[in-house]
Amino acid sequence: MIKGLSTAGLGQVKNLEELIILASENGFGSVDTSGQDLRNFVEEKGLDNAKAFLKEHKVAIGSIGLPLEWRQSEEQFKEGLSTLLDDAKIAAEFGCTSCCTYVLPATDYNAAHFMALATKRLRLCAQILKEYGLNLGLEFVGPHHLRTAWKNPFIWEMKDTLDWIDAIGEPNVGLLLDSYHWYTISGTIDDLFALRPEQITHVHLNDAKDVPVEEVLDNDRLYPGEGVIDLAGFLKALNQIGYKGSVTQEILTKEPLTESAKLLAEKSGKAYKKVYAVAELE
Amino acid sequence: MIKGLSTAGLGQVKNLEELIILASENGFGSVDTSGQDLRNFVEEKGLDNAKAFLKEHKVAIGSIGLPLEWRQSEEQFKEGLSTLLDDAKIAAEFGCTSCCTYVLPATDYNAAHFMALATKRLRLCAQILKEYGLNLGLEFVGPHHLRTAWKNPFIWEMKDTLDWIDAIGEPNVGLLLDSYHWYTISGTIDDLFALRPEQITHVHLNDAKDVPVEEVLDNDRLYPGEGVIDLAGFLKALNQIGYKGSVTQEILTKEPLTESAKLLAEKSGKAYKKVYAVAELE
């Protein structure tokens, strides 16, 4: 399983190039980014140099974010399709096979109707991504406070998300499995053992404070090993079922982090080393 | 558009044979039934005689009901699949191209999760039906009292049902459009003109009492022409957009009807003649 870095948890990172360097210097093998940042990176360096830069630094592109708005109007959704095409194309150039989006656990829309619309829209996204060899990862979002942050409950359980993936019905749709959300839905190690590796498109690794699980806030995350989540068990289980993709840090915080990206990346690298060691993965 | 008869509104009808005779005697060109009743009919008469009987009486099979339980557990759903196969097969033998189910406007399940499950299940039903040349009709159910009869709102609007049909994504899924439900969602004639005929799998024709639309009860229906629904406008619009299928009576009542099926079928026949005449369809 590849250690992955994103800008979330690194404070201010200038650009993708800096993120790649920080990843490389601290033992990470992949970075998460966006299609736009990839295009910027290519514009600055040229495509061949950009690829060479990643290769030299032994860093892969772990995942890009789904660049369009599938949660609002049809018009907004359609507006984003050409960007999706562009992002899929640039991601495929870099051998990236994962494109992810999160699923809020509540909605102001009629939940059933929104589920129908979202199913239709994400199916089209999956079909376009498939043409470029990318998978679509859906991240269930567990924190209790978000379940009531909008009028109507949507879905947040892993098994419900898997049912939704079945309803979408495309071969290249899977979970973005975040240890933080898995913790907030009181997920178990056995739940992980019940997964097949191809059901997991991407993984996030974060830790949670020692407060009652109902009070865990989405934007109050800790670095791996700083909190109470059984990350060693989490990693062991994923490894054992055969997951081989990236496991990416995504530390969302209430306030912007003020330490330098360099320091925070070092902190992240050490945190990863520690939990991987406890999980006997290195 | 073919005038259609079902047992709903005829009191006690012995069997499919009697329903066919009643339809034939009162100007109806089709009957709605079930796969089970079709099989009983064939068992009694033999397949060739059964077909000949319909031909002699100039009555077609308008639609059969979807025979399985898609609203409960996966187990129950799977239990019904072999009956679905059998029903599709016998319906196809009789040239029937429509199989319908109703969609309750509320559910005790998490509405979004149930929508995902229902999408997956009805897609499989549609795929099996397609193999036999049948379409799947989804009937939105509008009466206000049912919208709160279970914990969570599901869908009841025609446009939301069309969005759901898009989400199911199979070519052979359309609306079962009931004048009664169209009335209870305050549907307009323009809503009908916006439909393409292939979006309509089947039509029900019923009338409603002169009470505020919010108080209209699902099981308190009137025969066509007895109530306040603009059935002439409804029929004209459907005819004009090119719908050519059955328009079937389905009078649900609080108490069982006590008059003879013969009398009630005559009443139905006259009711249909009247509204078709007002709609200038004959």
Added chain:
Amino acid sequence: MIKGLSTAGLGQVKNLEELIILASENGFGSVDTSGQDLRNFVEEKGLDNAKAFLKEHKVAIGSIGLPLEWRQSEEQFKEGLSTLLDDAKIAAEFGCTSCCTYVLPATDYNAAHFMALATKRLRLCAQILKEYGLNLGLEFVGPHHLRTAWKNPFIWEMKDTLDWIDAIGEPNVGLLLDSYHWYTISGTIDDLFALRPEQITHVHLNDAKDVPVEEVLDNDRLYPGEGVIDLAGFLKALNQIGYKGSVTQEILTKEPLTESAKLLAEKSGKAYKKVYAVAELE
């Protein structure tokens, strides 16, 4: 059924604006064009004026051509997807609901493998078009000489094309039915009566010379009424099954036509009047 005009059979037509004027002056209600020509038209006139121009001239956009290459490599196919998005968008702006491509009856590829690739590719096209309310029309191509123009036979029969449409499996895929190809596959009026209108995305109207059907050449077409095809029967049948879309002329000739577009459009208009009159459609 709307009389439709394309540039094929009009010699030199300057641009879409001229085509619209020629259509309007000669009794046509729609024109076939391309996404690129629509964009050029909008660039010159502005979107609102372009729409107004069509409205004033009582001419609709009948169909656009599928703008991408689905018959060669994966790379070429993917190259065209962003143009497809753009074309779908501009076509939808003009209320156009049809996008068509032709299917050659032979291929230099392994026919089975190419069918698998083409199925996958056209499904994605259909899915993208669906998002914009467009249907995808597949034109089977019948002339005998083309069936052996490449190494391996592909498909050219109407029923095989319908089977393929089933295999593609999307709700918005249908036939582009050209009277010329229907004639060259020895299609019958009964074959047309067996169609449902939603199976027909678009129609072409052309006539054939009085030579043995095996010798009819694809690029040797006559104006409607000049040849031996039973176009009255063709039109009557389509009208009777409820087809309401465009019926567009597409006269392919060996040599470029040298008469003025004005004269040729008049000729076309008269030809259409004549065959519509024989078909008792006006």
Added chain:
Amino acid sequence: MIKGLSTAGLGQVKNLEELIILASENGFGSVDTSGQDLRNFVEEKGLDNAKAFLKEHKVAIGSIGLPLEWRQSEEQFKEGLSTLLDDAKIAAEFGCTSCCTYVLPATDYNAAHFMALATKRLRLCAQILKEYGLNLGLEFVGPHHLRTAWKNPFIWEMKDTLDWIDAIGEPNVGLLLDSYHWYTISGTIDDLFALRPEQITHVHLNDAKDVPVEEVLDNDRLYPGEGVIDLAGFLKALNQIGYKGSVTQEILTKEPLTESAKLLAEKSGKAYKKVYAVAELE
């Protein structure tokens, strides 16, 4: 990877019970069978005892054969759907997740049309199997003599089969990868490394005689290790990419084998031990 046994290569095996015993006694962890044999097994023993019997013998059901005819007429295909439902149900009872069929490399039908029909039919099979948690495995068939055994070439390459699986478009369709066919298409170890484990539904392990690859006959197979195929490389590659399913022997021979099933199963067990050892898998 689980060593799997089928009756092919064992001469006369009385029933599934005997096959399970033979598997168990000779180091195999799974058996391939049919839905019908599973039902017979359950009829004799009862469901609970049947399951207990497998558990005691530490043998799983590796795969069942697709029980219907998808290569002939629509009627024959539809005839088989209820058996498919029954087989999927009984297979799911035993935790079996694989159902396989072979794909002949040539056909007497028009190859493109047959590909369209087969795509449609196998999609429906996949959808039904998915409901029961089963995957559909498609076995490409490589021997050169079969490529011309019918009028028109179909497909036999692994990559073409993967393209076909994309065209079918369901998440639960993959390869049945037979070392024998991989050898006859001159497949490489790198071809195997290019696979993701979820693309492989099932594996067959057989060996080939030392004759020119063009002359290898489909029904002239050897036990693993007796021939010239690099089975160690084959197994190593599959293990390395993460395939964890069954690897089942299927020795097809010109003449019925005359030795006892007991002796042949011992021979098979030793053959497997040998090639697994060379592959450093045990």
